[in-house]
Amino acid sequence: MVLATARAGNGSLDGAILAARDLTRVFGAGRHANVAVDRLNFDIKAGETVALIGESGSGKTTTGRMLLGLMPPTGGTVYYRGADLADFRKRHGLKGYWRHVQAVFQDPFASFNNFYSVKRCMMNAYKLFPQKPPPAERLARVREAIAMVGLDVDDMLSKYPHQLSGGQRQRLMIARALVIQPSVLIADEPTSMIDASSRAAILNILLELRQRLGITIIFITHDIGMAYYTSDRLFIMHQGKIVEEGPADEIIRRPQHAYTKRLLADVPTLQREWIL
Amino acid sequence: MTTLLEVKNLKAYYQTPAGDDVRAVDGVSLGLSEGEVLGIAGESGCGKTTLAQVLALTVRKPLYIKEGTVWLEGQDALALDQETMRRDILGKTISTVPQGAMNSLNPTLRVRNLAIDVIRDHYPQITRAEAVERARERLELLGLPSRVLDSYPHQLSGGMKQRVITVISTLLNPKLLIVDEPTSALDVSSQKVVIKLLLELLEKEIIRSIVFITHELPLLRHVADRIAIMYAGKLAELGRMEELIFSPKHPYTQGLVGSILSPEPGLREHKVVGIPGRPPDMKRPPPGCRFGERCPERLAICAQEPPAFELQGREVWCWLLQEQVMAR
Numbered sequence: 001m002v003l004a005t006a007r008a009g010n011g012s013l014d015g016a017i018l019a020a021r022d023l024t025r026v027f028g029a030g031r032h033a034n035v036a037v038d039r040l041n042f043d044i045k046a047g048e049t050v051a052l053i054g055e056s057g058s059g060k061t062t063t064g065r066m067l068l069g070l071m072p073p074t075g076g077t078v079y080y081r082g083a084d085l086a087d088f089r090k091r092h093g094l095k096g097y098w099r100h101v102q103a104v105f106q107d108p109f110a111s112f113n114n115f116y117s118v119k120r121c122m123m124n125a126y127k128l129f130p131q132k133p134p135p136a137e138r139l140a141r142v143r144e145a146i147a148m149v150g151l152d153v154d155d156m157l158s159k160y161p162h163q164l165s166g167g168q169r170q171r172l173m174i175a176r177a178l179v180i181q182p183s184v185l186i187a188d189e190p191t192s193m194i195d196a197s198s199r200a201a202i203l204n205i206l207l208e209l210r211q212r213l214g215i216t217i218i219f220i221t222h223d224i225g226m227a228y229y230t231s232d233r234l235f236i237m238h239q240g241k242i243v244e245e246g247p248a249d250e251i252i253r254r255p256q257h258a259y260t261k262r263l264l265a266d267v268p269t270l271q272r273e274w275i276l
Numbered sequence: 277m278t279t280l281l282e283v284k285n286l287k288a289y290y291q292t293p294a295g296d297d298v299r300a301v302d303g304v305s306l307g308l309s310e311g312e313v314l315g316i317a318g319e320s321g322c323g324k325t326t327l328a329q330v331l332a333l334t335v336r337k338p339l340y341i342k343e344g345t346v347w348l349e350g351q352d353a354l355a356l357d358q359e360t361m362r363r364d365i366l367g368k369t370i371s372t373v374p375q376g377a378m379n380s381l382n383p384t385l386r387v388r389n390l391a392i393d394v395i396r397d398h399y400p401q402i403t404r405a406e407a408v409e410r411a412r413e414r415l416e417l418l419g420l421p422s423r424v425l426d427s428y429p430h431q432l433s434g435g436m437k438q439r440v441i442t443v444i445s446t447l448l449n450p451k452l453l454i455v456d457e458p459t460s461a462l463d464v465s466s467q468k469v470v471i472k473l474l475l476e477l478l479e480k481e482i483i484r485s486i487v488f489i490t491h492e493l494p495l496l497r498h499v500a501d502r503i504a505i506m507y508a509g510k511l512a513e514l515g516r517m518e519e520l521i522f523s524p525k526h527p528y529t530q531g532l533v534g535s536i537l538s539p540e541p542g543l544r545e546h547k548v549v550g551i552p553g554r555p556p557d558m559k560r561p562p563p564g565c566r567f568g569e570r571c572p573e574r575l576a577i578c579a580q581e582p583p584a585f586e587l588q589g590r591e592v593w594c595w596l597l598q599e600q601v602m603a604r
Binding site: 055056165166167168195196197198199200201203204222223224225226227228229248249252253262263264266267268269270271272274276 | 463468
């Protein structure tokens with residue numbers, strides 16, 4: 001296993017759609033400084049599905065926010081297709097970045113304006129485009145996206161968010177991201193507020209999108225089972241650092257780091273005895 | 277085994293301003309013995325939290341009891357007047373850790389104030405100092421640091437907050453503790469310490485029984501003696517943990533068990549499908565089996581009549597099983 005930190009510094013960014021070099025975020029200063037993210041280094045290839053796994057306070061969400069440009073790093077760099085995100089922002093703006101990198105968040109109940117119909121919420125996605133496609137094409141793309149996530153298009157368009165279940169809202173969030181046709185989707189706990197019975201359906205939609213559209217997906221989650229089901233590579237985060245990374249099967253079958261071992265042992269499963 | 281709690285044909289509805297009833301719990305019967313951990317599981321909106329509220333005897337408007345009985349140690353719990361219930365039952369016989377309790381601690385008060393309130397509300401003759409002392413002893417007995425009594429809620433981690441609340445809720449040694457999603461906001465490691473505490477409370481006989489409400493079957497696999505699966509206000513299946521988890525009979529239970537994403541080798545090899553569709557509108561539940569519309573194995577009768585059949589020795593509310601038994 002090669003630890004990410006071994007490649008620190010200005011390693012080659014060849015083929016990485018999104019990469020981090022010494023990415024750091026410190027909250028507070030002086031005696032109260034809290035290093036939330038501590039010199040992360042990773043490369044994510046186009047078309048890959050990876051998961052950043054950690055418990056609360058591990059720095060996984062802060063990392064996600066920095067990857068999305070929602071929070072500036074206090075050290076290090078995020079690279080999008082080899083370009084420094086800070087430079088990319090200067091040239092294309094944050095909205096320009098979000099046309100390529102989209103997100104689905106944890107709380108599907110907080111993601112919608114309750115006074116807007118689904119149609120309006122979806123059409124608003126075009127605000128990210130400096131030149132919008134013609135109106136007919138706009139609606140056609142919205143309809144296509146809604147169909148792609150397995151929802152009834154005509155039924156959905158006229159509805160308001162309060163008429164939808166959590167699962168339906170989360171599917172619409174994915175559909176909204178699809179309208180934009182991003183190359184990277186960052187999914188921060190996309191199913192933690194969804195019932196177990198609908199969880200798989202939503203994850204399967206994301207996996208299909210990856211097959212059909214080649215979208216790169218980054219899951220940010222505490223749910224190692226979900227990460228294992230969906231992702232090719234796993235990054236285990238603990239106290240701001242990546243303590244272990246590797247192919248999902250490797251990590252589940254042969255975890256190396258003591259923290260990963262503990263994390264796996266702490267998950268209650270049906271088959272294995274849970275040592276309390 | 278003595279029966280602690282017995283619920284018969286319980287119907288608990290919410291009244292909407294428009295005058296409709298939302299039938300959150302719609303004809304549930306179950307019993308709980310002393311020494312038992314009963315898990316209640318199901319999707320959001322299935323009525324499990326409402327059922328917990330009724331069992332905890334904390335029914336408040338717009339929730340009301342439409343029908344049915346709740347017997348607590350042989351007395352009709354629904355007939356008790358508010359004052360008797362508050363003074364003699366709540367906290368002493370039945371105690372609850374409601375959903376999200378750890379986030380409802382008063383942020384401006386130290387934890388010990390909550391302990392003092394709980395004890396002195398039931399035993400006014402106990403002084404504040406004595407009450408704190410009792411809480412301290414209890415924490416130490418359970419291997420928790422007694423300094424948490426001097427802490428403010430924000431100084432404690434999520435796992436510690438939830439444990440502290442659980443300890444304070446059981447200071448008066450209630451026979452029954454009802455916990456509603458006690459660990460769903462916690463990390464796996466914190467989840468484990470909370471579960472450990474619950475089992476220790478049982479072991480030390482501080483409490484005698486637990487009703488554990490959760491949507492996580494893997495948790496119940498390790499703590500529950502029996503599990504009740506609820507769907508749309510009714511029980512779908514009720515049985516011993518081993519039977520229910522390892523040989524579920526109801527298609528809904530099978531779907532739930534099949535939806536679990538466990539980090540165990542092999543998970544990636546096949547597609548997990550979950551249960552398509554969503555539960556019915558509880559204002560107008562379907563006349564037949566409530567799961568009928570989503571059931572992969574539904575029969576013609578399922579849309580017409582609610583399953584009235586009980587498999588011998590196991591409670592499985594499903595027409596399919598009747599067909600199978602008849603065919604034999």
